Amino acid sequence: MRATGKVIAMSAMALAVAGCSTLSSLNPFKKEDKTPPAKLVDIKSPSPVKVVWKHSVGKAGVNVFTPALADNSLFVADADGNVERLDAASGKQLWRAKAGTDLTAGVGSDGKVVVVGGTKGKVIAFDAATGKELWTAQATSEILSAPVIGGDAVIVRSVDNRITAYDEKTGEKRWFLQRPTPALTLRNAPGMVVAGTNVVVAQPAGRMLGLALSNGVPRFEVPVAEPRGATELERVSDIGGTPVVFEQDLCTVTYQGKVGCFDANTGAAKWTKDASSDVGVSVDPRFVFVADDKGSVIAFSRDGGASAWKSDALSYRRLSTPLSFGRTVAVGDFEGYVHFLSREDGTMLGRVSLDSSPIKSVPLLAGSNMIVQTQAGTVAAIAAE
Known part of the structure; x- marks a missing residue:
């Protein structure tokens, strides 16, 4: 028993510094899965896909930076402390600012302010129009989740699971809530989303x-999946990525657990199905799309959760959060490719290469284009016909 405990403790230390995509390999009681990533095959009669523009920001390092879209502008950041505003249509740089410290999280913006997380829990806010630094604040620990803005408040979640609201204009602390943290959790960026007058964390x-x-008063707290398994690692079932609000639905997925949709106002469950992902979901009027931890892309019916289709063409390619994009669902991989699958049946329709680095950020829509940021710092707008 002592030897087993030692193994678990050592695994816990490894987990604290590992990326969430390697979590399953740390389980000492599970046979290591050495399945190679699926090889890419030629696509017969590929659909036209083109890169509209590219821009290079700095590297993300060990963290993940997702662009923020507001007022037809993109706000991007990198690990070296660079924060930029780009024109969403052309990629033209409108301003560039220095945070004065390395960054670990971002970007959050509502078109008025731009907020990022710096080393040792520093929170830095900039004026969205000019790039001028407005204020700084100090969180209680490291920040990995992008801040969100709603109701004139900047909401920050630090890795000690403290959720803090700061005044958008002054940086003054408005309220905070401390939540417990299990012994083992994914070292990822559990996301937040504003849903009406609430923030969902x-x-x-x-x-x-x-x-x-x-005021930070809890409105609801709901389980998406209950931890299961004989060991601490097997019982990790953290939510992957950022919950998504679509009309009255609030949809999400957990690692080693469930995918499901809930009422965005009350948290009441509408449906859940077995799934495992650490990168989140995409939602459109008909489907909820999941890229699971084995590289399968799965479409669930938004109305009831029935499985519509599943594609294994990208198995073990360490996929990003998917994005419903026109008649396709797009997803990035560990080699800098963006793949386009049919939204209706999962057939592979197209592919474009950005660079050779992983795509871990959440793709987003900007007008008729999708925006992707790679770990090497390529920010690209992609159009698909």
Whole structure:
């Protein structure tokens, strides 16, 4: 028994510094899966896909930076402390600012302010129009999740699971809520999303927490999946990526757990199905799309959760969060490719290469284009016909 405990403790130390994509390999009681990534095959009669523009920001390092879209502008950042505003249509740089410290998280913006997380929990806010630094604040620990803005408040979640609201204009602390953290959690960026007058915060152990933006009072807390398994590692079921609000649905997925949709106002469950992903979901009027931890792309019916289709063409290619994009669902991989699958049946339709580095950020829509940022710092707008 002592030897087993030692193995688990050593694994816990490894987990604290490892990326979430390698979590399953740390389980000492599970046979290591050495399945090679699927080889890419030629696509017969590929659909036209083109890169509209590219821009280079700095590298992301060990963290993940996702662009923010507001007022027809993109706000991007990198690990070296660079923050930029780009024209979403052309990629032209409108301003560039220095945070004065390395960055670990971002970007959050509502078109008025731009907020990023710096080393040792520093929070830095810039004026969205000019790039001028407005204020700084100090969180209680490292920040990995991009800040979100709603109700004139900047919401920050630090890795000690403290959720803090700062005044958007002054940086003054408005409220905070401290939540417990399990012994083992994914070292990822559990996301937050504004849903009306609430902010929904992904929590460890497969739970979603809805808080009032005005004062931080909990409105609901719901389990997406219950931890299962004989060991601490097997029981990790953290929410992957950022919950998504679509109309009245709040949809999400957990690692080693469930995918499901809930009422965005009350948290009441509408449906859940077995799934495992650490990168989140995409939602459109008909489907909820999941890229699971084995590289399968799965479409669930948004109305009831029935499985519509599943594609294994990209198995073990360490996929990004998918994106419903026109008649396709797009997903990035560990070699800098963006793949386009049929939204209706999962058939592979097209592919474009950005660079050779992984795509870990969440793709987003900007007008008729999708925006992707790679770990090497390529920010690209892609159009698909």
